[in-house]
Amino acid sequence: MGLFDRFSESQDMGIDLGTANTLIYIPGKDIVLDEPSVIAIDDNKNEAIAVGKEAQKMLGRTPQNVRTIRPLKDGVITDVKETEMMLREFIKKARGNNNLTRSRIIVGVPSGITSVERKAVEEAMETSGAIDNIEFIDEPIAAAIGAGLPVDEPVGSMIVDIGGGTTEVAVLSLQGIVLSDSVRIAGDEVTDAIKRYLKRTYNLIIGERTAEQIKMQIGSAYPTDDDQETMEIRGLNIVSGLPKTVTITIEEIRECIADTVESIIDAIKKILEQTPPELAGDIIDRGIMLAGGGALLRGLDSLIANETGIITHIAPNPLKCVVYGTGKVLEDYERLARTSRKR
Structure with a gap:
């Protein structure tokens, strides 16, 4: 039984379309794709010759007719066509050529995404074959769910998701965002x-x-x-x-x-200063949770704790929190449906 055959029975998919990496989760199968968000395009043929890890190896090593690019910047799509080509190849790797129109696909997006930027994600998903049932989940909520925070309970949780292009800072309670800030510094x-x-x-x-x-x-x-x-x-x-x-x-x-790290600290302090007293008390008791690749920067948790006076934790598998969060929503949709929204 081949790779695509093993995944064909599952129709749903969670996607973390990140500036640095794209991850895909299929319920019951765990993470089936984890690749750099990079594509190599042959301009003479106007087609992708490599994506992900293979394309990343080509960075700085291509002939004149081949462009190796990252089609997302600051957490959002900068070129719909190139992103669509990359997504199509990633979906083939993860799912094969199965019809996606009956799938529920949940995509993690920055909480500060604009309507124009969200439309670009929709277009890329649609042209990749995902026509129906596309839903979006704010990355801070997905990261918090993936990190195991009690987002559906009436308690305050603080998540700081530091990705490649954006840092998402949010206070959550009862499956929703109470306060958030999305800064394009990461x-x-x-x-x-x-x-x-x-x-x-x-x-x-x-x-x-x-x-x-x-x-x-x-x-x-x-x-x-x-x-x-x-x-x-x-x-x-x-x-x-x-x-x-x-x-x-x-x-x-x-x-x-x-200076870059200080900008992230400032975003955290800004949200803490605006947090209602009851939720602030919960955060002081429970601590701040770090997710995303930036959470692995040496000593960052200690710096945040020192600057805020609040204990700071690094999530298990911080690079995979967002995609695990999308997967948990798919697997427990009835309970967590309010965390995502249809297009």
């Missing part, structure tokens, strides 16, 4: 800050993949016992045009990303 801005620092300080140009590796290996938001760790970086000397190698420290990276 993991991508941390990566860009690292690239700018190396260019400014060492005249060193590096690619996106190298900057991502630096962020994951020695990225730091708060001092730790590992502050003596260093990393050797290879790039191109902007002055000589020749390859160059430099050694950087954790402290350097912490300083160069400090």
Whole structure:
């Protein structure tokens, strides 16, 4: 029995269409796709030649007729056609060529998405074959459900979902958002800050993949016992045009990303300041929950706890909270139906 045959009996699908990664969940099958949101397009043929992990390998290594791009920016679609091509290939990987018109598909979207941006998601889903029963769920609610927070109870929960393009900060209660803020500052801005620092300080140009590796290996938001760790970086000397190698420290990276991290902290404080007293008391008792790839930035939980005075937790599987949340809604739709909305 092939991959597509095993998934053909399930019609429903939860999708986390993220700036950095796209994840798909099928009830009863768990996560069936987890790939970078990247597509490689042959401009001569106007067709996709690779998506996901295979396309990511091509970044910076393609001939002139091939573009390798990320068609989402700041959590929203920047090019409907390219996103549709990418989604179509992802859905084929996850489901095969089965008819999707009878499916219930729940898509996680930023809470601050505009009507125009939401329409772009709808168009991409429709042209990918998902014609009927498309529903949307705000990413903070999906992340909270995926992290195991009691969103359907009359208690306050605070979720901070730091993705590639957006940071979603929300206070939730009774399956709804009480307060929220969606700021378009997140993991991508941390990566860009690292690239700018190396260019400014060492005249060193590096690619996106190298900057991502630096962020994951020695990225730091708060001092730790590992502050003596260093990393050797290879790039191109902007002055000589020749390859160059430099050694950087954790402290350097912490300083160069400090402004970006501070913007995330400010968004959290802004929501806390507006939270009603009863819900604020619940949050103080239960703590703040971090989700998304940004939750894995070293020391970020400690920094938030220090700045707010509230204990801060990192969710289990923070990168998968949103898609797990969409899946839980599908699997317990009668109880959690109010968390999503039809288009």
